[in-house]
Amino acid sequence: MLYKGTIGLITPEVKATTLVMVLAPTAFLALRSSLVWVALPTLVWRFAAARQVLWGTGYHYSLVLMPVVFAAFIEALAARRDQAGSVRGYVASAAGVCALMVPQFPFWQLVQSGTWHDEPRLAVARRLMNLIPDGATVQASSHLAPQLTNRATVGLFGWEPGRRFPQWIVVDAWTPPAVRWPLSFEVERNRLNWYRVRGYRDVADQDGYVLLARGDGGLVLSGSHVIGFQGRVLAPFGGSGVDGAALVLTAVTGGVGGGQEWGFVRQDDGSYALVNGVSGLCVDVGVDVDGASSGPGAGARVIQRDCSGRDSQHWYVTPQSGGGYLFTSVSSGLQLTGSLGGDGDVGIQDAVGGFFGQEWSIG
Structure with a gap:
């Protein structure tokens, strides 16, 4: 010292x-x-x-x-x-x-004369950034971010304190190493793929500029729905209305009994709070499968909890080509995953190229 x-x-x-x-x-x-x-x-x-x-x-x-x-x-x-x-x-x-x-x-x-002449690539960058609507949430490369701050909510791509699941991502993959921050080329490429696995779609990839959009496809949900998987539905264990009760996949009973219906409450960032129709509690992340308190880590169980508005209670809903939906946690980026076989716990597990058990139906 x-x-x-x-x-x-x-x-x-x-x-x-x-x-x-x-x-x-x-x-x-x-x-x-x-x-x-x-x-x-x-x-x-x-x-x-x-x-x-x-x-x-x-x-x-x-x-x-x-x-x-x-x-x-x-x-x-x-x-x-x-x-x-x-x-x-x-x-x-x-x-x-x-x-x-x-x-x-x-x-x-x-x-220097070169400062006052646009590179041909800049026209591409401007065209792609013009595809981002006003008022959107965006993550961008460090030298692209200032071009959007007057009309969007912008964070730096790869900077952890920033908005983790923006509506749009725009990256200059050809940024020279000397001015590249905060991610190296390899880490940046892996990070883009991480988002693609979580439902982001490629809007453009031209002259080194990559533009991704969150893959909700304009989906807007409201009202009460049943969330299903493999012929069973998501519900609190035993239809419980208790704060902290584990969520399981159980046989369809019909009607409002058993807490099998969930209200979809859309948030400002496009995610949803899932509110149980019987208990009024929200889908949240609980504990690891071994019972240890974990926060929103891989393998953590999903429970119902008093609705507080925290990120662990918000989920992005992304349509898939097969007609199903992915539920991605805002707080962790992990996806709602159903257990296979008979009635069982529901957990969140990191997406691994479309992990089986992560596509749900909404009825």
Whole structure:
């Protein structure tokens, strides 16, 4: 801890380099102003952080520092206003340093002719992004996301805190490794396939741009329905109305008895809460098959619970070519899976290329 708070603040070399590059544009005169202390907390937390991208100048993290540093520079110049030669010298030195530093940063691209000419691929990107309707939820590659934020709810593709099951996904698969984030090419390709397995369909794949749409096909459900599998239907064990009762596949009894009907309540993101017609409780994820508390992990049992609006109670319903439907958990991406044979528990299990037992009927 002592090392991190002392030597660790200026090592490795990239930290010392950043400090020099922050102060050099002022010919280091900013150090003669007390205003420079305002920049200190930001420098300390950046250099103490574990994320290495915070240490250097390759990103935007110095944006809040430079106005402070230049304000300190101006105050220090003002203090020398009676020394005209000194002021001119510092201003000339600062201008020279800035001129030498500009080619190392993206600002230099403004004077390069290639910056002002569109690549042929950009027309393809614009055309595909125009297929995404206003107000949609989207995950996009980092350089495509800013083009959509004025008319859609956008997250970065592959960034876990983002929206996990958007209505649309648009990715530039040809993004160079040097500017690719947060996924490598291989991981990005696998992630796209992960979504395809979960019902997303390919809308376009052209010149490296991939556009996927959530495969609900415009499906809108409402009212009460029976959810079936292999001639049996989903219901609480024994028709129970108890909060926490396991959901099972059981023989069809007809009528409203036994809790075999479920209300489909559509959510803003296109998913559904499934509300039991007898108990008024929602389909939720319970515990592992060994009884351990698990959260929404693979193999967890499905139960009915008091409707709270949490993601584990919301399900995307995706039509399949054979006439069935997949139920995909918003919280985990795993799919509702029925047990085979006689009456049995219902669990969620990761989709493995269309795992048998995951296509349901809605009656």
